[in-house]
Amino acid sequence: MPLNDERPSSTSSSEDQTSDGESSSECCESMALASDQESLRDSFNSDTSSKPCTPSSSPSISFSLDEVMDAGRDLFNLKISHDIVMNRDFQLHPNLKAKNSLLNVVKENLQKAFWDILQTELNDDPPEYKHAIKLLEEIREILLSFLNPGANRVRTQIMEVLDMDLINQQADNDAVDIRGLASYVVTTMGKLCSPERDDDIKKLKDLNTENIVTLFREILRVLDLMRTDWVNFAIQSIRPVLQRIGVEYEREKFQNILEKTPNALNITTSWIQAAIEELLAGKNPAEFSKDPEKIVQGLPGPSQIINTAFLHLLKWDFSKSSVPETWVTDETQLQEIQRQLKQAVAVNMVLLIVFSTIGGPIQGLSALSDRLKRMIIVLLNGMHKPDFDLKETLEGTSVQLCCELNKSLRERDYPALTPEQQATLTGQICSIRQKDNPVRTLVEDRVNQYFMGLLSDPRPEVKLQEVPAGLAAIQPELALIGKTFISLVSYNRAVYTPFYMEIMKKLLFFTDPPATSLPQEPAQEPVPHD
Numbered sequence: 001m002p003l004n005d006e007r008p009s010s011t012s013s014s015e016d017q018t019s020d021g022e023s024s025s026e027c028c029e030s031m032a033l034a035s036d037q038e039s040l041r042d043s044f045n046s047d048t049s050s051k052p053c054t055p056s057s058s059p060s061i062s063f064s065l066d067e068v069m070d071a072g073r074d075l076f077n078l079k080i081s082h083d084i085v086m087n088r089d090f091q092l093h094p095n096l097k098a099k100n101s102l103l104n105v106v107k108e109n110l111q112k113a114f115w116d117i118l119q120t121e122l123n124d125d126p127p128e129y130k131h132a133i134k135l136l137e138e139i140r141e142i143l144l145s146f147l148n149p150g151a152n153r154v155r156t157q158i159m160e161v162l163d164m165d166l167i168n169q170q171a172d173n174d175a176v177d178i179r180g181l182a183s184y185v186v187t188t189m190g191k192l193c194s195p196e197r198d199d200d201i202k203k204l205k206d207l208n209t210e211n212i213v214t215l216f217r218e219i220l221r222v223l224d225l226m227r228t229d230w231v232n233f234a235i236q237s238i239r240p241v242l243q244r245i246g247v248e249y250e251r252e253k254f255q256n257i258l259e260k261t262p263n264a265l266n267i268t269t270s271w272i273q274a275a276i277e278e279l280l281a282g283k284n285p286a287e288f289s290k291d292p293e294k295i296v297q298g299l300p301g302p303s304q305i306i307n308t309a310f311l312h313l314l315k316w317d318f319s320k321s322s323v324p325e326t327w328v329t330d331e332t333q334l335q336e337i338q339r340q341l342k343q344a345v346a347v348n349m350v351l352l353i354v355f356s357t358i359g360g361p362i363q364g365l366s367a368l369s370d371r372l373k374r375m376i377i378v379l380l381n382g383m384h385k386p387d388f389d390l391k392e393t394l395e396g397t398s399v400q401l402c403c404e405l406n407k408s409l410r411e412r413d414y415p416a417l418t419p420e421q422q423a424t425l426t427g428q429i430c431s432i433r434q435k436d437n438p439v440r441t442l443v444e445d446r447v448n449q450y451f452m453g454l455l456s457d458p459r460p461e462v463k464l465q466e467v468p469a470g471l472a473a474i475q476p477e478l479a480l481i482g483k484t485f486i487s488l489v490s491y492n493r494a495v496y497t498p499f500y501m502e503i504m505k506k507l508l509f510f511t512d513p514p515a516t517s518l519p520q521e522p523a524q525e526p527v528p529h530d
Contacts, residue, residue, distance in 0.1 A: 398426035
């Protein structure tokens with residue numbers, strides 16, 4: 001697992017939010033990959049998808065702008081539906097742009113121009129109502145959009161009071177009661193808004209109606225908030241439905257994207273191919289027979305391949321490559337998981353070094369261990385950032401740890417650390433930046449072992465608390481990270497297994513693998529195609 005100042009040598013081997021994917025775990029498990037103990041060929045030859053997905057060997061195809069836009073809309077719908085299913089707290093919020101952004105400046109200038117024109121028109125003698133009527137018509141449509149299909153009485157009332165034909169006739173005769181119409185709008189808003197907007201409605205009623213432009217401006221502001229409230233209410237209403245049909249819906253949307261952009265699985269194909277190559281790298285060519293069936297049996301199974309690929313996501317270098325297309329909807333969550341895991345691993349390495357270096361005088365002191373752990377977590381906060389100076393931070397952490405250790409040793413009548421011991425401790429802690437550091441290698445291997453155990457177990461939630469030896473210090477953190485990661489993986493399996501199976505079938509049986517990938521005996525023919 002790369003620390004902040006390193007990058008993996010190859011992206012091909014690359015790789016808290018609590019999700020509601022766990023609620024779909026039974027569905028996800030039913031969609032899990034075929035068992036490695038079953039025949040690999042039988043697993044791949046099963047009809048896992050009604051429509052084949054296209055790997056990276058697809059020919060170059062030109063697309064119209066409409067096709068690209070359609071694919072973009074499908075991706076947007078896929079992302080929104082996925083977020084609603086996986087995040088119980090998912091909500092839309094008013095679009096608050098940065099104050100000094102160009103978009104915000106342009107928007108503010110256009111709005112100011114509109115309100116200035118409206119003010120000028122209403123101050124004319126006689127008043128001009130052109131922009132005021134357009135504004136009332138827009139407000140009417142917003143109010144109507146809040147109504148349920150059966151609210152015919154309220155709909156009729158709004159249409160009668162805000163009758164644009166009648167208001168235009170009144171404007172021609174300078175008989176428009178603009179303040180009375182505004183007052184009606186505010187009263188209607190109070191009937192349609194959620195309870196949390198009651199204070200906003202009260203403020204609107206308390207505004208001085210003599211300044212009609214200010215009142216209309218505030219009416220539009222509150223209407224924007226009400227629209228956001230209604231959208232979020234609709235999201236909560238549709239969420240149970242999406243949870244029931246989410247897997248099929250997301251797979252259908254992804255298939256639509258794939259049909260419009262056949263190369264949309266290029267990165268996913270490379271990601272799975274990297275997992276296959278890793279698994280085959282340890283194979284001895286002598287283990288393979290010239291019998292094609294025995295060669296197939298010697299290949300890794302689909303579950304083994306995809307679990308290895310999932311494990312790569314924990315080490316994915318986001319700065320060098322986009323995530324696999326099947327993980328685009330979870331990219332932010334993957335980055336957060338990786339950030340938390342990277343920090344937890346670093347904390348564990350430092351604690352292992354401290355307790356192995358100092359030894360007996362501090363063994364078994366849980367209070368001291370917890371205190372040191374909290375200190376290290378605070379000091380290493382932000383280590384995922386590109387500008388984080390890990391070397392300097394580890395040196396500072398070592399100094400702080402030595403002070404805390406000396407304090408604890410003196411309190412229990414032990415001698416303080418000598419300068420030589422402190423220098424040794426500092427050197428060992430700083431050395432965890434090196435990729436071949438033995439402590440780092442040990443911890444990362446056991447973290448991989450923990451996550452592979454979760455990925456391979458049909459009931460991973462039972463194994464969350466069972467961490468390998470040497471990781472006890474970060475057991476709570478690993479359990480939380482593992483819970484989130486497995487939830488994402490389970491849902492991803494349920495949605496995208498047919499696509500993964502098709503890719504693996506093509507990579508293993510229907511395309512010529514790289515010469516360095518599949519182990520072969522000297523002068524042996526390549527693995528035969530089915």
